[in-house]
Amino acid sequence: MIRLDNISKQNGHQILFIEASAVLLRGEKIGLVGPNGAGKTTLFRLITGGEQPDEGQVSIDRGISIGYFNQDVGEMSGRSAVAEVMNGAGPVSEVAAELRELEQAMADPDRADEMDQIIERYGEVQHRFEELDGYALEGRAREVLAGLSFSQEMMDGDVGKLSGGWKMRVALARILLMRPDVMLLDEPSNHLDIESLIWLEQFLKGYDGALLMTSHDREFMNRIVTKIIEIDGGTLTSYSGDYEFYAQQRALADKQQQAQFERQQAMLAKEISFIERFKARASHAAQVQSRVKKLEKIEKVEPPRRRQVIAFDFPPAPRCGEDVVTLAGIHKQYGSRCIYDGLDFQVRRRERWCVMGVNGAGKSTLLKLVAGSTEPDQGTVTIGASVKMGYFAQHAMDLIDGELTVFESLEEWFPQAGQGSLRALAGCFGFSGDDVEKKCRVLSGGEKARLVMAKMLYDPPNFLVLDEPTNHLDMATKEMLITALAQFEGAMLFVSHDRHFLAELSNRVLELTPEGVHAYGGGYTEYVSRTGHEAPGLLN
Structure with a gap:
């Protein structure tokens, strides 16, 4: 469905990707991991076309719909939360807005002389709303918002009066209601309470499209993803399994690479010591030259990249009463x-x-x-x-x-x-x-x-x-x-x-x-x- 072929990308002096490749197949649920600043959000933007790679290409199958949720939710006001969520579903939201306006007009005594035209128009708009399966869509929008812990009052109130965290939930609900072929979710677990998190887990497990997401909640990620793509040092590496499996495999790979690095360093030290010791002796010239050539051809093993996490030692706290x-x-x-x-x-x-x-x-x-x-x-x-x-x-x-x-x-x-x-x-x-x-x-x-x-x-x-x-x-x-x-x-x-x-x-x-x-x-x-x-x- 989505293929990244040998992409390279640089932001200012920072190199994010160097000939990196990955693929997202139909129905896959993938967790995207990597240190802060490694390029996770940039990868989402490359897929959505918000940014272009410096080299390589991003290929997306024809006709694939993509829903992208990120932390920048944009301006929201003037509509109810339900209308805002339905707004992501295309023309039906415009029809729903006209229906509400006509309902208000029918209840307005000052417009009694226009009532015949209003009622006639209401019939036409209502018919179009039914054709677009609007009533079912509104029900589904309310179901999604309820899953994200919205009360009925909040669903029908002005979305502009909600806090930033609740607006994020509205933006997330819009993507979930859309049910695109591919969902790109950048930190969907932020700002959610446990009830909403568990509801979202169930929703995403039942979602039959492809999913690529980041999350700082390991439990949430473990329950949803079956594959991990890691961004590290400009490369993309895929691991089959959940986050726990990835963490174990990553630790094992680091351990093996460290052992390989140390073995090679010991061998190099031994060879260099021989060269230094005998380079002035004519009797050993052939052996020295042979070893110099051998060293030039050796492919150097790099030590594993260390993620710098410093432990915090708690100073002892003063004792208090029981x-x-x-x-x-x-x-x-x-x-x-x-x-x-x-x-x-x-x-x-x-x-x-x-x-x-x-x-x-x-x-x-x-x-x-x-x-x-x-x-x-x-x-x-x-x-x-x-x-x-x-x-x-x-x-x-x-x-x-x-x-x-x-x-x-x-x-x-x-x-x-x-x-x-x-x-x-x-x-x-x-x-x-x-x-x-x-x-x-x-x-x-x-x-x-x-x-x-x-x-x-x-x-x-x-x-x-x-x-x-x-x-x-x-x-x-x-x-x-x-x-x-x-x-x-x-x-x-x-x-x-x-x-x-x-x-x-x-x-x-x-x-x-x-x-x-x-x-x-x-x-x-x-x-x-x-x-x-x-x-x-x-x-x-």
Whole structure:
């Protein structure tokens, strides 16, 4: 269906592809992996025609439809979310818009004298809408939006009033409804809660077209893809299997290449030593020349390319008392919506609570109550003795001074720390080389999140309150964070939609449901085993 033949591509001084080749066949589900900046988004743009290769060619079978979802969703306003989603389905959306206008006109008393013409036109437009299977399409659009956690009210409301994250879901729904021959999905798992992620997994498993996607959620990728294409050092390498299989094969290949490299280096050292030792002796001239020629012909084995992931060592946190935080008789209401009605909850030392619940259940509200950034209407929140809290919230990223560089920010926060220590900290969180000189105002959302996390973890708290800490983090940074937090000896209270993160770090689960609050001993894996579902919004 889609073939990339010996493509080369350079952006400025950066070489992304050197005579790289790959193929996407009908029905294949492929995960695209590689370090940040390796060229994953560029590859999507080469396929869609947004960019052209410098050399080589991209061939697409005639008549193939392609749907491309990326993080740049564009402007959306003036339509309902349902209409915006249907808009991707072609002419039927225009007919649907005229139907709605005519329905409003029929209800307008000021246009009573035009009613005959309006009704006649309504009949014609309705007939055309039925011909285009419009009613079924609207039903399917609502089904997709419901799968992505939209309420009926949100579906029918102005899409322009939605937040950026919800607009992304609208853009994703548009591609899913379109059901093209090929879907290109660039980070579709960003901004989704667990319920939406699991619904999307099922949808993509049942999708019979070809799929090429990137994702920083390894669990999500493992469940969908059956092949991996890796971008590394300008080449494209295909692996049959899911992400776990790829990671194992990649590690094995690196190990074998390292052993081969070391063997060759030992052999070369031995040959060079012989040449150096006997090059001045006439009696050994023939042997020396023979070995020099042999060395010239040898194809050098390169060492495996190392992905530079620096481990972050948690400085030991000061010890606190057994009771970390206690919530008693908490009532919290927003307008007419009651979030908590008499909540009692306690976090004790070394407990790692993950908070589960559908959108609007009160997960972030609970974290805000604990962190003191919102007050209960009734009840008390008591922080224990010697507790030093580290709170990661999405809004914390807005408080970074945009005029400072990354390194200047770290220096301002930690004036006593040495330069080497701060550079190591920056490196752990993905700021290496010239990246530390970037002004904070030009950082992406993910980079800002990493900077805030670096600040929080350098001066160690003994109680971490984390609201979606893995949003925007790539797999390598996420693994580093999991490894670091696994060594953390304090208490944790966190919300995350990343099931790998939940399974690795939690030892308690707090489930918020309309029927009440349920606490489970044991971590997320035990919770899934006991309840039979991966998230509260899913039926058994």
